[in-house]
Amino acid sequence: MSEPLRALTCPQCGGTIEVRAAGLSVAVACRHCGSVLDVTRPEVALIQAYRRVSHAFALALGTRGTLEGIEWEVIGALRRRSPQSGDWQEFLLFNPYAGYRWLVLFEGDWQLGTMLMDRPELLGDGGVARWRNRLWTADTPEDAETVMVLGEFYWRVTRGDRCTATAHAGQGGTLSREEAEGEEAEGEETWTHLVPVPARTIRAAFPVAEAAPDETLSHPPGAGASAFAQRIWGAPEAGTDPWRLFGIALAALVLIGLVQWVFAGPTRCSEGTAQIETGALATTHRIGTITVSRPWQFVTVRAAASDFDNRWVDLDYTLVNEATQQGQDAYGLVEHYSGRDGDGPWTEGSLRAETQFAHVPRGTYGVYVEAAAHGWPVDPLPGAIDPANPWASSAVALAFTTCTGDTSGGMFWLMAVLLLSGPALLLWWRHRQA
């Protein structure tokens, strides 16, 4: 009987490979070049040449960690893929006294797997399995393929291995049934009992990589934003929950709304009216008096026009501080047009307008408007309004309401976009990965 191997030289790249479960492992994937070797024969046969060196795993080979009171060493790593679920990682743990366990990482969730010696019994058409007096319900079978191999294993594993995997859900975990495909292992069936393990437990036990550098294999093809998103949000395994970020963003948005409301008040309003002759020179009207009682407040002027069409009214507002006579200007516009073209009738504009002054200091202000109304496409000629009465007025009647105590809706929505775009981007990224 030959001596179990403990260290060997890769015939593909010449790198030194340490066999951790010497005497038990039958296949070893070279950590330097990725080639898969048969270590049951003294000459160490090359099973599969694979030049691509990859460290695209969350756990590095050879790292040790304690789970359930047992110190485990990561001796093998697989990346597997199915068309239904995408990619996931599996790590083979070894302890000389406790044997083997599996750590499975899928979409940030970890599971610890134990291979079953007592096979569950499939009932009926296989939709339900009975194991240790409990029933486990089968999910839809998936076709899984091994896309990357690293480390050593107790069976002959190669890249491209295929199997049919079926998860059976039950109380306290999942039973995974895998039926191998291919000529050599056709029909070979294995069962594994998987129990969820919190990510923080794994992180406390093992040094988990934040981001796998091999992004082309870490994520499905076409995920072009992955590298950028990973730099911002970390690896998918890092488990940043977009819904938690949405919760934080919404809480911040509610707080912003409250703060705006608290600093906006108190509310005081003043009303006034003006008649603006169409086509005439601009005229100035005093439309109210307003008092700002906080250090600074917004002042909003709302204008509502009488019914008119195909005209606009330029509104140059001025707040004049009655103590200092200093003025602060703002501009508003009321316009409404209608017509008919090849697509039918159309209208444009509104008979109402809102103008907001920002950063208005404490004080009492006279509110003035310099207004000029115009017709479109030209100012109406005498008689155009009422042919029977050439002197009929073409004036536009405007009613103004000036108030303090408003908030800035633009600021609120700007903050909403800045707060929610991050979680939305993360959610979109996760969706693309899925």
Place this chain on the structure above:
Amino acid sequence: MNRPTILFAAWCVLLVALSAWAAFAAYSPFSDDERPTASAVRGGVSHK
């Protein structure tokens, strides 16, 4: 909380603080405090 969550929470705190300052000073980049030049064409239809 992991690092991205902490960074995002810090971003939220910064925005809340900025909003509080803007609300206290009644500042908004969207206000209408601007008088266009007298020659500017203001009204007029933009339909087609």
